[in-house]
Amino acid sequence: MAIRTRLTEYFGIEHPIVLAPMTLPGGVELAAAVADAGGLGLLGGSYGDRTWFAEVSEKVTRRDLGCGFVTWSVARDLGLFLEALERFPRAMMLSFADPALLARHVKEAGVPLICQVHTLDQAFRAIDVGANAIVAQGTEAGGHGMSIRSTMSFVPEVVDAVSKRAPEVLVLAAGGVADGRGLAASLMLGADGVLVGTRFWATEEALIHPLVKAKAIATSGDGTIRTSVYDVVRRREWPAGYTGRLLKNEFIEKWYGREGELALIQQEELRKVQAASECGDYGTANVTIGESVGLVSDFLHAGDLVQRMAAQAAACLALGRPNLSMGDPRVVATTA
C-alpha cells in the first residue's frame, strides 16, 4: 500500500511527505520523528539566528535531516549557512527572495536543493538556479508566503512548466494539505509529494502551548488571515508581496490596515507581544498556521501522523475517492 513517487525514490524515503521547516520549541524532535516515520524532516532555520543554530547543532547528530531558511535573511550570514549545509546535509530548502547566490553554495556542497516558490516566474527561476525540487506553495499555507496563487491551479501549472523545461525536477505541493485526501489530491495534480506545515504544528512533538491546542481544534479554516502586522512589530524587512498567514486575534484586528501607525510605536508594542508570548496570551501573541487548521481535530505524535496520512492517501487512491465508511450515504458507485 506504500505510495511510491519520484520523491520517495530520490530521497530514499518511505512516504512522499516532507515536514515544512518551522521554527518551534520542539523543532528538532518533530523533524526527527518525521524522518523516523519515513518522511523527510526539515529543521526550521527561519531567519538564520546563531543562538538557534548553536542549540540545534548540539542536539542533532544524525545526518538524515535537512534544513530550511528565509533566503533574504540567512544571506546576511553566509558562514552560518555554510555550517548548516555541513550539519544538515539531507536537503536545503530556500524560501522567499531570489535563491541564486545561496543556491550556488548548496550545489557546491552536493546537498539537494529545494526551492519554495509562490509564482510561476519564481518557479522558472528555481529551475534556472538548479533546484532539485520545487515547492509550489499556495496562499492558503501558514506562515510567510504570497497571495497571488492558490494550490489547486498553481501546482499543475508548475508541473507543466517543469515538465517542459526540466522534467527531472521534482514538484511538491504546499498549502492546504493536512491529511491523506490532500496528499492524494496533490498527486492527482501531478505533484511528487507534499510539504506539510500546519498539520505537523498540531503534533505532540511541536510542544504547542495547551491554550493554543484548544484554540486550534476549535478554529475553522475561516479563522486565519494574511498580514504583515507582526513583521512590522518585529521590524522584519520582508520584500514586497510577502505576508504571514496567522490565526486572527485581537492584535491583528487592532493593527491590520494601520501598519504605519504601528511602526511608530513598534518598541512599545513589541514588548507587549514578547510578554504575551511568554505567558500564552494569544490574543496578542501570534499563532502561525494555515487554512488547513480547519482540518485539525486532534493532536497526535508526528510519526503516527505520517503513517495515517500515507495510509489514508493510499486508500483514497485505491478507492478512487476518500475513504468514507461504507455506511456513509456519500459512498456510491465510483468508477464503472
Next chain:
Amino acid sequence: MAIRTRLTEYFGIEHPIVLAPMTLPGGVELAAAVADAGGLGLLGGSYGDRTWFAEVSEKVTRRDLGCGFVTWSVARDLGLFLEALERFPRAMMLSFADPALLARHVKEAGVPLICQVHTLDQAFRAIDVGANAIVAQGTEAGGHGMSIRSTMSFVPEVVDAVSKRAPEVLVLAAGGVADGRGLAASLMLGADGVLVGTRFWATEEALIHPLVKAKAIATSGDGTIRTSVYDVVRRREWPAGYTGRLLKNEFIEKWYGREGELALIQQEELRKVQAASECGDYGTANVTIGESVGLVSDFLHAGDLVQRMAAQAAACLALGRPNLSMGDPRVVATTA
C-alpha cells in the same frame, strides 16, 4: 471509464462536471453544449437583468438547463426569479449573500437548489436553507468571490461539515479546476464533482473576442487579481468582502487602491470602459477569469472539453497519478 459519483446519480448526468453560470455572448450555446456532452449546464443569470432574461428565454426551449444568479441582486426582482425557476428547472444556483429568502421559492418550485459558499459559516447556512448541493469556491476562482479560503483545504472542510450535519447534501469543488487533474484531485478531497468556469470561458461556444483568446493563452495564472474597481465603475453594490477575480490590465493598475477617487469620476470612467468593451480594448475593458487560465493552452468546443476532462480524470484515478506519457521521466512506479 465513466466516473460515477453522487452528483451524476442525482442529476442523471454522465460526467461530474457542472458549467459555472457565466454571462457570456454565447452563454446559451455553451450551456447547451455542456448538457449535450453529459455535464450539467447552468445559464448565467448574473444580476437578474430583464433584457437578458427575455433573450435567453426565447432561445431556450429545452428543459434540461439550470440557471444561476447573484443572490442579493436578483432578490430585487422576485417576479423574474420565479419565471427563471419555471423556464430553467434543472437547477437553481444562488451565489453571494444570504440565500434564505430565495431558497424557499426554489424549494417550493421543486427545483434542485445549489448554493455557492466562500466560508464555512456560509456552508452551514446553505445546509440550513435546504441546499441540495453546496459549491465550495476557493479564492482562485474567476469572477466574484471572497479571498478567505482556497479550494485545497476548503473543500474537505466543507465535506466534513456536510458529512456531520447533512450527509445527503452534495459538495462541488470550484476554483482552480480546469482539467482532468483538477477533477480527479477534487474527488480525492471528497467532492462529488466540480464547477468549472474559466476553462469553459475558453471554448468556441463562449464567443470570446479573438484578442482575448490570444491573451488568455499567453497569460499565466500569475496574471489575475481580485479587485473591486469594475464594481465601483459600474456602481454594483456588492456586500463587504466580495471582489472579482480578473485579468490584470492597465485599468486595474491605474485604479487599484484608489477606488474612492474612481467613485468620484465613475460616470466618465464607465463610458471609457463601455467603449473599450465594444472595440475589444482589454487594457480598459475587463476580462473575467480565474487563476486556472494558466492551464488554458487551447480553445476547443465545450462538448469536447467535457469529454477530455472526464477522460483525463478517469485516467488519473486509474493510474493513481496524472496521465503522463510513459516516456516522460516523471513516470516511476506509483503504488506498490
